[in-house]
Amino acid sequence: MDKDYKDAKLRIRPVISSKKTVDVSDWMLEARLYTKEGTPVLGVNMSMPVKTITTEKYQQNFSLAKYLEANVKAPLLWSSETPNLYIIVLTLKDHKGNVVEARSSRIGFRKVEFKNNHELCVNGKREYIYGVNRHDHDAWEGKTVPYERMVQDVTLMKRFGFNSVRTSHYPADPAFYDLCDEYGIYVMDEANVETCGADAELSNNEWWLFAQMERVAGMVKRDKNHPSIIFWSLGNESGVGANNAARASWVKDYDPTRLVHFEAYMHNGGSRQYGYGIDFMKTNRPAVNPPEPPAVDVVSTMYPSVEGIIKLATQEGETRPVLMCEYAHAKGNALGNHQEYWNAVKKYPRLIGGYIWDWVDQSVIRKDSVTGKEYFSSLNGTNGLVFVDRKIKPAINECKKIYQHIRFDYSNGELTIRNEYNYLPLSAFRFSWKLMAGGELIKKGELTDIEAFPGTSARVKIDTGTSDSGQKGELILEINAYLKKDVIWAPKGFEIAWEQFTLQEGKVNPPVEEKTGNGGKLTVQKKANEIGIYNDRINIVFNKKAGLIQSWIVGGKEFLEKGPQINLWRAPTHNDGGYRPKTENEISRQWVEAGLDSLQHKLKSFKLVEEKNGTVSVATTFVAQKTGNKSYVEYTTKYIVDPSGKVQIDTDLKPFGNIISFPRIGYTMTVKSGNDTFSWYGYGPYDTYNDRHSGARLGRFSGTVDEQFTHHAYPQENGNKYRCSWVSLTDNEGIGLVAEGMPFIESSAMHYSLETCLKQ
Known part of the structure; x- marks a missing residue:
């Protein structure tokens, strides 16, 4: 590309080989450039005598490489947004002009560089790496990935906002690069060099130089013509060493048009401390001597904290961009605080983004020999944003929202729509809005003639x-942007961006008719082991020995099976360390050592109070402690029953001993079967948490209890709903229980007990 990124020079260095001796005198090689529709681009064909190609020589001071060259005026540029491709056709003709052989290849015009404030730029425009690592894997074929699965992968990546993929940790099937060229996905092409078990030993042993060089050179030579490839990666987790410096130098000399990456080069002497501490975040070594450029073009780190990448981006003595080649470990129920990473990326110029670990669960689908049901086998490699069958996990919605290229702001009746694309105008999208009160649609409209470059x-x-x-009540304005036309990875009408604004705060009441009414004055019935509180509508019975509600009857219908009871435990997620953690730094180990997984609740006191306002209160005090553990929790729960049948539950809790944090503080209860409809007003419609709800909408949602369960290969916490004004469990007639927050609660509902989720 020229300095204005307008015109380009096409340069072809042909290679010709033959298995037998052939007289190529007067043979010619011709090249033609076409648009993807087949229209010739150049006014004349490029041509060169074959004899010139076969007699190419390298002299001592400079190369006499032979090229076919042509100037291309104002080509359509290739980028992730606009993957414009051309077709180059090479034709070999003998001395009579007969075609001996013809080859074609798709190519793209684009320039990759770091410029300005060390920003990653493609065709002079800043790009962020909204990336993901990808292993070759299929649910039924293992490492032999069918072509249709590759298409499914790149389609999902584009739909959820990803613009880049790292071929961790080996070159991919050539067909995958063709798809990235066509769909518009930047590629970090990675050589299959990894020696993490031996640290940097092989990278510092010259006997291994040829094996390592052969792998990176083979990758570069095979994949060099794909416009989607913007990074060459020397490998993964094989330490700093002279061999890597040599490989980087070869790559830079062979292909100066792309950037060189190697994560280990930011570490000190092959240290395995992958980004966990700033003490290990050293600047990269030069390739040979201090005056020469560094061996790699980007500072790369694995699994840093948000604070860690900010320190890297602001440290003195280093000016290169900072890339997270692996971060946001997506194992199981994951991607908490993803928004915080991208807040930092957008704030500090040297941060260019990163690659989530990783794309797809590496398990296989098997059938249970008894039931015949399919299930996911293998637990160690279930790190994906999508399941092995390519069904999405809830966490991937966080990516789509954070990565969207259209931003909205609303104030005093005026909506501002900012276009953060590099090439696409806002006229490519259809915009609409809707106003909701307590989750109910009350008004909607279309936004026409939206134009912004x-x-x-x-x-x-x-x-x-x-x-x-x-x-x-609460009023929510939601703005939506949709594709106006079909594109290769999504149909017309596909939602591309959205935002919500709270126009008015207020209490959101559950949209159900109260079946309780007021049954008159409450009566207290005392028995040896029970306390009954009832009127014409309700009958709530407390077990004095257990200190819990044992029966909850409204309108003659029993709703309760067990509870509610204080709950200080949840099934650990995979990233917590699971239920059987193996290392000291896993948070679930701290919970287990504090005894929170096996608390025994011992009742200390039970008190009944009839209040003057017509309510009746029961207060209980418990000590919860695992047998033989020194840590414990003391808590007091107060139940306030009013004549309408509502019960207010308040708990004061105090920990003692070595309890660093709680996996959960709440209540658990079991309701009678048949209450299978779970509804809520809060964030949804999928799993949401206090550190993972950017990609969810605030509204009213409903579904079956089964639909709230996420079937991770490794049983773990799932199905939570964040910031709920209310939740309800009802039967098929709409009769059931409602819980309201004061002002908000979090909740989940499932057909499995906590104990069942912990069985492995």
């Missing part, structure tokens, strides 16, 4: 009619 904004007025409507 890349890097600019459009402003439009929205008449929600809320200023004088007298509408009570």
Whole structure:
């Protein structure tokens, strides 16, 4: 590309070989360039005598490489947003002009560089790496990935906002690069060099130089013509050493148009401390001597904290961009605080993004020999954002929202739409809005004639009619952007971006008719082991020995099987360390050592109080402790029953001993079967948590209890709903229990007990 990224030079260095001796005198090689539709681009064909190619020589001071060259005026540029491809056709003709052989290849015009404030730029425009690591894996074929599965992978990547993939930790099937060229996905092509078990030993042993060089050179030579490849990666976890410096130098000399990456080069002497501490975050060594450029072009790190990447991006003595080649470990129920990483990336110029570990669970599908049901086998490699059958996990929605290229702001009735694309105008999208009160749609509309070029904004007025409507409760304005036309990876109408704004805060009541009414004054019935509180509508019975509600009858229907009871435990996630943690730094080990997994609840006191306002209160005090453990928790729970049948539950809790944190603080209860509809007003419709809800919407949702369960290969915490004003469990007639937050709660519902989820 020229300095203005307008015109380009096409340069072809042909290689010709033959298995037998052939007289190529007067043979010619011709090259033609076509658009993807087959229209010739150049006015004349490029040609060169074959004899010139076969007699190419390297002299001592400079190369006499022979090229076919042509100037291309204003080609359509290739990028992840606009993957414009051309077709080059090479034709070999003998001395009579007969075609001996013809080959074609798709190519793209683009320039990759670091410029300005060390920003990653493609065609002069800043790019972030919204990336993911990808292993070759298929649920049924293992490491032999069918072509249709590759298409499925790149399609899902594009739909969820990813623009780059790292071929961890080996070159991919050539067909995969063709798809990345076509769909628009930047590639970090990685050589199959990994010696993490031996640290940097082989990288510092010259006997291994040829084996390592052969692997990276073979990759570069095979894949060099793919425009999607913007990084060459020397390998993974094989330490700092002279062999790696030599390989980097070869790559830079052979192909100066791309960037060189190697994660180990930011560590000190092959240290295995992959980004866990700033003490190990050293600047990269030069390739040979201090005056020469560094061996790699980017500072790369694995699994840093948010604070860690900020320190890397601001440390003195280092000016190169910072890339997280592996981060946001997506094993099981994962991707908490992903938004925090991207807040930092967008704030500090040297941060260019990173590659999540990783794309797909590496398990296989098997059938149970008894039931015939299919299940995911293998636990160690279930690190994917998608399951092995390519069904998505809830966490991937976080990526789509954070990575979206259209941003919205709303103030005083005016909506600002900012276009963060590099090439696409906002006119490529359809925009709409809707207003919801307590999750119920009350008004909607279309936004027409939205125009804004890349890097600019459009402003439009929205008449929600809320200023004088007298509408009570929480009002949410949601803005949506959809594709106007089909693209290769999504159909017309596919949602590309969205945002919600709270126009009015207020209490959100559950949209159910209260079946309780007021049954009159509460009566207390005392028995040896029970306390009954009842009127014409309700009958709630406390077990005095257990200190818990043992029966909850409303309108003659029993709802309760067991509980509610204080709950300080949840099934650990894979990243917590699981239920049987093996290392000291895993948080679930700290929980288990504090005894939180096996608490025995001992009742210390039970008190009944009849209040003057017509309510009846029961207060219980418990000590929860694992047998033989010095740590314990003391808590007091107060149940306030009013004549309508509502029960308010308040708990004061105090930990003692070596309890660093709690996996959960809440209540657990079991309801009678048949209450299979779970509804809520909060974030949804999928699993959400206090550190993972950027990709979820605030609204009213409903589904079966089974639909709330995420079937991770490794049983673990799942199905939580964050910031709920209310949740309900009802039967098929809509009759059931409702829990309301004061003001908010989190909740989940499943057909499995906590104990069942912990069985492995």
